[in-house]
Amino acid sequence: MKKTLTIITLLAAVISAAAQPVGRELWNDGWSFTKDGSTRTVNLPHDWGVEGEFNQEYPGETGKLPWWGKARYGKTLEVTQEDLQKDIRLEVDGAMSNASVFVNGVKAGGWAYGYSSLAVDLTGRLQEGKNRIEIVLDNKPESSRWYPGGGIYRNVWITKTEKTSVAHWGTFITTQLAPGKAIVYQKVTLKAPETCIARISTRILYKEGNTEYVVAETRSVIEAWDGRTEVQDFEIVNPRLWSPENPQMYLARTVVETEDTKDVYETPFGIRSAEFRPDGFYLNGVKTFLKGVCLHHDAGALGAAWNEDAWQRRLIMLKDMGCNAIRMSHNPPAPELLDMCDRMGFLVMDELTDTWTVPKKENGYATLFNEWVEKDLTAMIRRDRNHPSVILWSIGNECGEQGWPERWDIPRRLTDLCHREDPTRLTTAGNDNPGAAFSGYAETIDVYGFNYKPHLYEQFVEEHPGQPVLGSETSSCISTRGYYLFPVEDDKGKGWTMDPPFQVSSYDLYAPGWASKPDYEWEYEDKVPECAGEFVWTGYDYLGEPTPFNMAPSRSSYFGIIDLAGFPKDRFWLYQSRWCPDKPVAHILPHWTWPGREGIATPVHVYTSGDEAELFLNGKSLGRKKKDGYRIVWDKVFYTPGTLEVVCYKNGREWARDMVQTAGKAAKLYASVDYEGEDLSYVAVDVLDKAGVLCPGSSALIKFEVKGPAEIVATDAGDPTSHVPFYSPELPAFAGKASVIIRRTGKGPVTVLASSKGLKKAKISL
Ligand code: GAL
Numbered sequence: 001m002k003k004t005l006t007i008i009t010l011l012a013a014v015i016s017a018a019a020q021p022v023g024r025e026l027w028n029d030g031w032s033f034t035k036d037g038s039t040r041t042v043n044l045p046h047d048w049g050v051e052g053e054f055n056q057e058y059p060g061e062t063g064k065l066p067w068w069g070k071a072r073y074g075k076t077l078e079v080t081q082e083d084l085q086k087d088i089r090l091e092v093d094g095a096m097s098n099a100s101v102f103v104n105g106v107k108a109g110g111w112a113y114g115y116s117s118l119a120v121d122l123t124g125r126l127q128e129g130k131n132r133i134e135i136v137l138d139n140k141p142e143s144s145r146w147y148p149g150g151g152i153y154r155n156v157w158i159t160k161t162e163k164t165s166v167a168h169w170g171t172f173i174t175t176q177l178a179p180g181k182a183i184v185y186q187k188v189t190l191k192a193p194e195t196c197i198a199r200i201s202t203r204i205l206y207k208e209g210n211t212e213y214v215v216a217e218t219r220s221v222i223e224a225w226d227g228r229t230e231v232q233d234f235e236i237v238n239p240r241l242w243s244p245e246n247p248q249m250y251l252a253r254t255v256v257e258t259e260d261t262k263d264v265y266e267t268p269f270g271i272r273s274a275e276f277r278p279d280g281f282y283l284n285g286v287k288t289f290l291k292g293v294c295l296h297h298d299a300g301a302l303g304a305a306w307n308e309d310a311w312q313r314r315l316i317m318l319k320d321m322g323c324n325a326i327r328m329s330h331n332p333p334a335p336e337l338l339d340m341c342d343r344m345g346f347l348v349m350d351e352l353t354d355t356w357t358v359p360k361k362e363n364g365y366a367t368l369f370n371e372w373v374e375k376d377l378t379a380m381i382r383r384d385r386n387h388p389s390v391i392l393w394s395i396g397n398e399c400g401e402q403g404w405p406e407r408w409d410i411p412r413r414l415t416d417l418c419h420r421e422d423p424t425r426l427t428t429a430g431n432d433n434p435g436a437a438f439s440g441y442a443e444t445i446d447v448y449g450f451n452y453k454p455h456l457y458e459q460f461v462e463e464h465p466g467q468p469v470l471g472s473e474t475s476s477c478i479s480t481r482g483y484y485l486f487p488v489e490d491d492k493g494k495g496w497t498m499d500p501p502f503q504v505s506s507y508d509l510y511a512p513g514w515a516s517k518p519d520y521e522w523e524y525e526d527k528v529p530e531c532a533g534e535f536v537w538t539g540y541d542y543l544g545e546p547t548p549f550n551m552a553p554s555r556s557s558y559f560g561i562i563d564l565a566g567f568p569k570d571r572f573w574l575y576q577s578r579w580c581p582d583k584p585v586a587h588i589l590p591h592w593t594w595p596g597r598e599g600i601a602t603p604v605h606v607y608t609s610g611d612e613a614e615l616f617l618n619g620k621s622l623g624r625k626k627k628d629g630y631r632i633v634w635d636k637v638f639y640t641p642g643t644l645e646v647v648c649y650k651n652g653r654e655w656a657r658d659m660v661q662t663a664g665k666a667a668k669l670y671a672s673v674d675y676e677g678e679d680l681s682y683v684a685v686d687v688l689d690k691a692g693v694l695c696p697g698s699s700a701l702i703k704f705e706v707k708g709p710a711e712i713v714a715t716d717a718g719d720p721t722s723h724v725p726f727y728s729p730e731l732p733a734f735a736g737k738a739s740v741i742i743r744r745t746g747k748g749p750v751t752v753l754a755s756s757k758g759l760k761k762a763k764i765s766l
Helices: 308-321 335-344 369-384 409-421 434-438 454-463 517-525 573-579
Strands: 023-025 031-035 038-042 071-077 087-093 097-104 106-111 116-123 129-139 156-161 165-178 181-191 195-207 213-226 229-237 251-258 262-269 274-278 279-282 290-295 323-330 348-349 392-397 428-429 445-449 469-475 531-535 586-589 603-606 612-617 620-626 631-635 641-648 653-661 665-677 678-691 701-707 711-716 731-733 737-744 752-754 761-763
Touching: 023 031, 023 620, 038 106, 087 097, 087 165, 097 116, 097 348, 097 631, 106 116, 129 195, 156 165, 165 251, 165 262, 165 369, 181 195, 213 229, 213 251, 279 434, 279 531, 290 348, 308 323, 308 335, 308 573, 308 665, 308 678, 323 409, 323 531, 335 348, 335 369, 369 392, 369 409, 392 469, 409 454, 428 469, 428 711, 434 454, 445 454, 454 469, 454 517, 469 517, 517 531, 517 573, 573 586, 573 603, 603 641, 612 631, 665 752, 678 701, 678 752, 678 761, 701 711, 701 737
Parallel strands: 290 323, 290 531, 323 348, 348 392, 392 428, 428 445, 445 469, 469 531, 586 653, 665 761
Antiparallel strands: 023 156, 031 038, 031 071, 071 129, 087 116, 087 156, 097 106, 097 129, 165 181, 181 229, 195 213, 195 251, 251 262, 274 279, 586 603, 603 631, 612 620, 612 641, 641 653, 665 678, 678 737, 701 731, 701 752, 711 737, 752 761
């Protein structure tokens, strides 16, 4: 039937890396890590927060994990005589937070904001032989509204370049489409210790498999000095345009030569036009609705630590749902996530911060704003401006200054800075203050972003006929996978109670006060075709912000369309039914195992991309209904155990089906490989009855083991209230499912075993 989520392992990326010199190497392994008086060796990316235990005393808002504190990372850098002839740079893509970098005991640099990529020039600070690099962090409590993580949680690099070469983040590629061709401009910024003659040769490459084709090249001989820029242009005939459907990448390989040196710098890019017009967003001239989700930077049980496989798995699921856009809320992402968006085809809103000067947390970004904002924004743009996926710079989220005209110089200044650094993209911000939209504040940014105000789209379009508008944050529907509360009321506050089990009903009707069910947002999107798109809060559940249970045991959010362990909630198919109109989608909720509800009305909702559906209970029709709105509802289905099946139609023809069945007693475990990567793999386990039906109420205690060259990294079942540490190999299933993350430690067969008392074991090979 439907619902086999197509989770496949993508082939190795054709062109994957970010803009960078060729002499750049990962420097992640074997760091000493000292915190709270004890020292051990860790490999980066590393987040010490998720290694800890959940504690009810800790704030639920930030995940109930111990992510704050001071720590020191250290590693020895071996330097040769030959290296000393070069420039050497340490690059850290994210350290949480307040990093100070020491070289042989002397402070050489640092960066406060944990989400920015930082670079420290080590040139002149190193000696031949061993050099000690230390990174000291001071991660302050009360600095975040969500789980920030703690540690050097992204990649670290050592970059060696010739003295005369492309500067750090020193290329900027823009493209212009014309009939049958594209003009590509590359602005190169050089570094050079002294004025000299340099030859800059650039080839534009296109790769197919392992073969590189040169599609254009140019060469300039110039007088080079530190900071000098040179613009090269190229004409590309019949370019292959980048789009979410066909994310075609090109590569600019730039060689800088002097009399006796040669240095190579590579910049992946895409050829596309991305334009916000007053009536919507246009990609390559075609109106394209942004079917977006907001994402936080954590990857569930792995915490904030960047992992390629974890994120690839996430993006594959989002693609399958029909999502084509991601808002990096509320901070710059790992650069590799943007590479992934480039090559998998997602449009990105790249966002700077959750606050300007009006604080949301005592030690939050407001304390850094005055000193750092220009540096952080410049770093974000220079690092990310070559990604074809990036279509908007978001300068902030729900900043208090919206309603404070005396402070509107801030968004004006940030917008100007974005335009200065990148004249090709517009700015936006997530705005929640309804008055601000009509007060003059709207003009301080280019594309107006509404957080949860779809009812204002129309008025905005009327009052700002020239200004593009979108839903920067939408819905914030809350739900728990597999949990349903009766009676079902279509009233957003009636999906939970403030008592155990602290879960939210999954009828997808419930939301906090400022938010709404998805259907409400869609009514306005459909009424106002000028709205360029939406970014649903959120694609995945995340650590922290367990609204509405901020005081309960809850440690992770209920906002996700997909839960923290990566299992889709019902809403996955609601979004899929809207975002993939040509894909046959049918989904029934709730599950059909309700001992004790016999004869009681149990509303059935169907999500379909069809336009009509007929529901059958144990073979008997409960009527055929036309879709009126975004879902088809049968309120009076009197529960009888057995089989509930829906047949959906489109234009009068059968289109898609789904079925749920009553489960008997749990009898066995069933394992499946959700995702298999070179580093991490995800295995899911279902608790089934003897006929193979999922037992949706099962919380059987499941124990995972691995045989072969692999280790268990983490487990999770997506229960927002669970306090089982992520490192535990044993955990209760949640709503009949659990997931384990395995890391390969060598070559050879790996077997994952799952067992639970009284149930038949499951075994699967990677
Ligand atoms: C918004 C905010 C998000 C998140 C969300 C939850 O107001 O921008 O960061 O807190 O609410 O609904």
